[in-house]
Amino acid sequence: MNEIALDMRHQKRGFADFAPRHFLWSVSDDGKVGTVTLNRPERKNPLTFDAYAELRDLFRALVYANDIKAVVVQGAGGNFCSGGDVHEIIGPLTKMAMPELLDFTRMTGDLVKAMRACPQPIIAAVDGVCAGAGAMIALASDMRLATESARTAFLFVRVGLAGADMGACTLLPRMIGQGRASELLYTGRAMSAQEGLQWGFFNALHAPERLRDEAAALAAQLAAGPTFAHGVTKKLLHQEWNMGLDEAIEAEAQAQAICMQTGDFRRAYEAFVAKAKPVFEGN
Numbered sequence: 001m002n003e004i005a006l007d008m009r010h011q012k013r014g015f016a017d018f019a020p021r022h023f024l025w026s027v028s029d030d031g032k033v034g035t036v037t038l039n040r041p042e043r044k045n046p047l048t049f050d051a052y053a054e055l056r057d058l059f060r061a062l063v064y065a066n067d068i069k070a071v072v073v074q075g076a077g078g079n080f081c082s083g084g085d086v087h088e089i090i091g092p093l094t095k096m097a098m099p100e101l102l103d104f105t106r107m108t109g110d111l112v113k114a115m116r117a118c119p120q121p122i123i124a125a126v127d128g129v130c131a132g133a134g135a136m137i138a139l140a141s142d143m144r145l146a147t148e149s150a151r152t153a154f155l156f157v158r159v160g161l162a163g164a165d166m167g168a169c170t171l172l173p174r175m176i177g178q179g180r181a182s183e184l185l186y187t188g189r190a191m192s193a194q195e196g197l198q199w200g201f202f203n204a205l206h207a208p209e210r211l212r213d214e215a216a217a218l219a220a221q222l223a224a225g226p227t228f229a230h231g232v233t234k235k236l237l238h239q240e241w242n243m244g245l246d247e248a249i250e251a252e253a254q255a256q257a258i259c260m261q262t263g264d265f266r267r268a269y270e271a272f273v274a275k276a277k278p279v280f281e282g283n
Contacts, residue, residue: 012066020058022051024076032069032223033216034062034120041077044129046085049092052108052133059114069223069230069282071118072215073137074125078208083132083155090159105165108133112167115140116238119231121222125215126150127208131190136166139175139201142234145215146202148193155188163188174241176201226264227282 015034016027024037036055038045047055062068075081084090093101115122115137124141130152138144138152154172156165163169163185172181176199184191196202206214222230232255240248259265264280271278 011064013061013064014067015062015065016067018058020054022048022054025058027068028216028220028223030220030223031067033072033219034068034070035072035074035216038073038075038081038134041075041079043085044079044082045075045077045134046082046088047133048085048088049104049107052111055137056107056111056114059111059118062118062120065120068120069227070219071120071122072125072212072219073122073141074212074215075127075134078149079128080124080126080130080150081132081134081137082129083134108136108166112136112140112171116234119227119234121219121230121234123215123219123222125211126152126202127211131155133166136168136171139168139171140166143203143218144196144201145204145206145211145218146193146196147208147211148205149208150193150196150202150205151190152196152201153188153190154184155190157186158188175199224280226259226262226268226280228262229259229264232259 014031015025016031018025018034024039026035026037027033028035036058038047038051040046062071093104096104121143122141124138124144126138126144126146128147128149128151130138130150132153132155135152135154154163154165154168156163156168168185169181172185175181180199183189191199191201193202193205197205204214236248236251236255240251243251263283264278267280268278
């Protein structure tokens, strides 16, 4: 094994004992699904400077996880996330100089980049208020489940800012279309759960008492799949935005050739021959 491979192996780590300070973290019984719970329910789970940074660091570190295969992000107390805390973020921002402001806006963007770069599929379980940075966390996830009471607002304009925040002008039009994204970003109005479902923002709606279980079940289904291949799918879903068709087809040809060398590809074939269900191991 070469030196680089050895170094990568040594960077791998488990997340069962991860103990964040600014949100809750739990791991499923089989150790494959990690759940982030934003936990300031008395204020609809707003983010602080430290929460942004710790979430960014978690998703960056998950690149090296040897156990977590899928992630759920949810909020406590019937709401997802109300965005940046008015008193702990917006107030202090009004007193900062440009270099400090740019440090902050780059950090918030780094959270989205870290979510898109980690190989694990991320499921957002959205209930109640989902606003500002909370809406961006949902948008940066790979799939979104919601309740009928979910209200998603990219409300940056309502605090005197541009709708261009944390990648919104790139991600949202690709999700729901340019015209619909323009309306939400210019007006800051809340998108209803039914609109979100019809427009393709939400993958499904569930009763409030079922939302967490449905999100956990979807994450478990993905975690039981060929997780190396899932990581390749996520990578190409991201990279192919900037490719022409010829480049995209070539990238996918190379990706599939790599996946065909995995044990999971062989396991699927052997299970088919044996008329059995494949048991994937993620390698």
